[in-house]
Amino acid sequence: MTGTKIHCLHLVMGEIGGVGKSWFTKMLIEAYINLKLDYFVVDCDETTPNVGRAYDRTNYDPAYLAKYDLLVAKATEDLKPLLNTLTDAGKFLADAPKLEKKAQAAHDKEMSAATADVLAKVKNAAKDYQVALAAYEKAKLEQMPSPPRKPIYFISEDMDSRDRPSFMLGMAMEKDTIVNLPAQVTKVVNSWIQDSGLLLMKEYGLKTICWFVGKPSQASIDQLRNLHSFHDGQLQIVLVKNNFVGHAGNWVDILDDVMVSFLKNAGIISIDINDLRLNDEQRKLIDREYAVFSELIDPEDDRLLFHEKMKIRQYLDKTIATVIDTGLLPGSASEQNKPTKAAKGGDDG
Numbered sequence: 001m002t003g004t005k006i007h008c009l010h011l012v013m014g015e016i017g018g019v020g021k022s023w024f025t026k027m028l029i030e031a032y033i034n035l036k037l038d039y040f041v042v043d044c045d046e047t048t049p050n051v052g053r054a055y056d057r058t059n060y061d062p063a064y065l066a067k068y069d070l071l072v073a074k075a076t077e078d079l080k081p082l083l084n085t086l087t088d089a090g091k092f093l094a095d096a097p098k099l100e101k102k103a104q105a106a107h108d109k110e111m112s113a114a115t116a117d118v119l120a121k122v123k124n125a126a127k128d129y130q131v132a133l134a135a136y137e138k139a140k141l142e143q144m145p146s147p148p149r150k151p152i153y154f155i156s157e158d159m160d161s162r163d164r165p166s167f168m169l170g171m172a173m174e175k176d177t178i179v180n181l182p183a184q185v186t187k188v189v190n191s192w193i194q195d196s197g198l199l200l201m202k203e204y205g206l207k208t209i210c211w212f213v214g215k216p217s218q219a220s221i222d223q224l225r226n227l228h229s230f231h232d233g234q235l236q237i238v239l240v241k242n243n244f245v246g247h248a249g250n251w252v253d254i255l256d257d258v259m260v261s262f263l264k265n266a267g268i269i270s271i272d273i274n275d276l277r278l279n280d281e282q283r284k285l286i287d288r289e290y291a292v293f294s295e296l297i298d299p300e301d302d303r304l305l306f307h308e309k310m311k312i313r314q315y316l317d318k319t320i321a322t323v324i325d326t327g328l329l330p331g332s333a334s335e336q337n338k339p340t341k342a343a344k345g346g347d348d349g
Helices: 021-034 050-055 062-066 068-110 113-123 125-143 159-174 186-196 198-204 218-230 257-266 280-289 306-324
Strands: 007-013 040-043 177-180 206-214 236-243 269-274
Touching (some): 007 021, 021 206, 021 269, 021 306, 062 068, 068 113, 068 125, 159 186, 159 198, 159 206, 186 198, 186 218, 198 206, 206 218, 218 236, 218 257, 269 306
Parallel strands (some): 007 177, 236 269
């Protein structure tokens, strides 16, 4: 639609467990951070929402969730003075029509500075109320903690929970939404895509992109073909070829001429993601603290040594560029947005 802002719903999937979906989801988020784009994160992994814990702490960090009610109580207490001012201003505004007649009569009789001030105050009741309201709303927005979203999974038989994934459509229409899907839910997700009318929403400014993370195996290729076929070629798919150390097989052997031709004819983009070889201590740090990579390489962050930061930064630069070069991210075609370094920032959802 001409003039309609296009938003993206990114679904990161792959039927095989341990293939690197969560890792790639983090890289996709880092691309958004680098481009300084707003985004939501939805981690549908019920057992280990590591992406959510790192990049969407408001909704997934148990420590935050445990103290959420206390944070609300404190913010409510801190806002009381402004709320009292607003309440008083509202009562005064309600009485203003009656008070104005008395104030006008008193001023007509005395014509003093005091009666003039009272009359001016009554006449400004509406304006003063709006000022008090604006001050309260501004403080509330700044001080009240964001309420956590209900978790979204694709495994529940409960009707309310089954309908909940469709909440993501509203989120994605507001700003781009990145979804980390667990393994072995492809069948359910495919049915949801089909039943929800998701693919029709492209007409209304919502583009769905499926990042299919696979390792070099015939099983991954078969699942990719099935995904494309199930949606009659209407779903934008990106094959994320995971080249992690320890994955048996070689993509050169898997992607023969026939498969390469299929990818081209199907409009499936193919990208390579390599391994970031971390030592045990570095990996434990990232896992233990649910670290955000672009925060780890910040010069003021003291969790890693300088040479360790440079190694991660170099990896992020290359991987982010690979994601951006697909041309599927907002603004990714603009040369000024090409990553020169992994930038700190972004919305954690």
